[in-house]
Amino acid sequence: MSSKRLGFFLLLAPLVLWLGLLIILPHIDMAIVSLRTRVAPREYAPSLDNYAAFVTEPLYLFTFLRTAVMSILVTVITLIIAFPISYYIAKIAKGRSQAALFLMCLVPFWVSELVRTFGWIILLRETGVISGFLQWLGLADQPVEMLYNDAAMMLGLVYTSMLFMVVPLTTTLESLDDAVIEAGYDLGGTGPSVLREIVIPHAMPGIVSGCIVVFMLSLGNYLTPTMLGGKDSLWFTQLIYSQFIVRFNWELGAAFGFCLLFASSVIVWATLRLTGQTLERTMGEGS
């Protein structure tokens, strides 16, 4: 009995250590930092000033909302692009071409995000590949700048997130029996109605789990908005970075971090409620 219990604790230990040392402890420390304010050099007093600053300064709130809305938009676009791809991979492609297509989605992720993003810079910049190609075709008479704006940033974010939507979607769609779809047609269903009544409800756990992952990745992304975004594209993670690194204002940075954590939790919770999914079901079946 006691050896069984020992085994249980040994198995549990890595998880507890991981959660405790790497997630819970740092967060407690951050929470404490976020709840104090500087009064004089090396003197701090407990206060809610940092959270008050977040709520009262329009810039912070605006950047925050902008980041959240654009992340949702990225998620929706990714879903719209990824769904047909996943459906094709899971249902229409067979055998080797299926594996090949899946691999093609995977290959870009073998290089680091930095290199992938830099690839987009090379394509989109004023003296870049696409601009040069358009001029060669005669469609443009002078260099075209496609970098440093929100569209370029969205492109980068969608590209970066694609795999994380395709994998859960393909997995759930594969588990859908072809016979069920055929039965839908036999019973007089049309393409759209079969999609609406059979395919999407079945794929819902995959859709929701893919959306959650993509949303979280976009919301917390720092590299892509920094490299592809323009002079107006301030992302919330950039605000956090600059508070910590450039302004030496850890207190405000920590408060921002908690606001981001709180908001993303609320949005994920709301999405689960709206779609009638539970976290267990989504995570269990989706990935």
Add this chain to the structure above:
Amino acid sequence: MTHKLYLGATAIALALAAPAHADTLRLLTWGGYAPDAVIDLFEAETGHTVEVTLSNNEEMIAKLRATGGGGFDLVQPSQDRIAGPQREFGIYKPIDLSKVDASLFIPSMLEATKANTTVDGEVYGLPNIWGTSGLIVNSAEAPNVKDYTDLCDESLTGKVSYRLKRPTLIGFAFAMGMDPFAAYDDEAAYKDILDKVEAKLIECKPVVKAYWGGGDELLNLMRSGEAVASMAWDTGGWKLNNDNPDINFVAPASGALGWVDTFALPAQGRADDAAYAWINFVMKPEIAAMVTEAAGNFTASLGADEFADEVLKAQYQSSFPAEAIDNIRWYPPVPANLERIEGEALDRVQAAK
């Protein structure tokens, strides 16, 4: 006992004695400040090994703050960024001047740096490398850019780049006829200056192509011709000048901004002997000249000019006629808390439509 003796020894004695207790020197510095050739010579001479981490001012301070001054044995922040962070976070330890060979330094620069990095009577920084920031201009495309505010010229729309950092605020303030350095100790007056600069930068925003983040990004923009005028360091301009004679560094009419990067000891550095050995080693004129060649900037080493590259000297002289040198605005130490106000102004500029 012998160990104690070594501690007081000069650079050469250190160099000879060091193999007896070789340390690892963890150096946190800027790109180009510790070229491989210099590291090899240093390691051969002293037996210490050198681990280099590249960074910038803000990250250096943030890293040291996170560890309470640990993790590195020698760091190289700018001289204006030592006293404030030291008062605020206590991340450095005082320099023992008896272990440094003062005769290797240009006296005026050594004294000025010591004065600027003194906190409670202790010196925290020694000068290593100095340079300026100002304008990099492609004279064929933008011949009229003479000062920071010329970067707002509408004829240059989509062809201008600068970074959203404190040198931009300071440079624009000078170009607009104000003196931000004089207002350093008066928070209200400084805020007033920043408000005007902020309004100007927001007004100029449509002209800007992109706010650059890293030096290489800017060099790419200028080299490809996508940007024709920008704010940047002198060395960047000289590097571009080697490839394209039209592009060069221009000292702005209101004065280039002068910086001095220092040697400072982190509070919990473990290899002070190696750090002092490094300082005394790289300040030797012939070694300093090697650093100048790699970094592109001149050092505070006395007599190193004689070894400097002729091309670099010529570029330096064309960018800095005598009156432009006298016109350099050297950064005074940044008082604590000013950087927060500046940060808020920069955030507002970035977010403005």
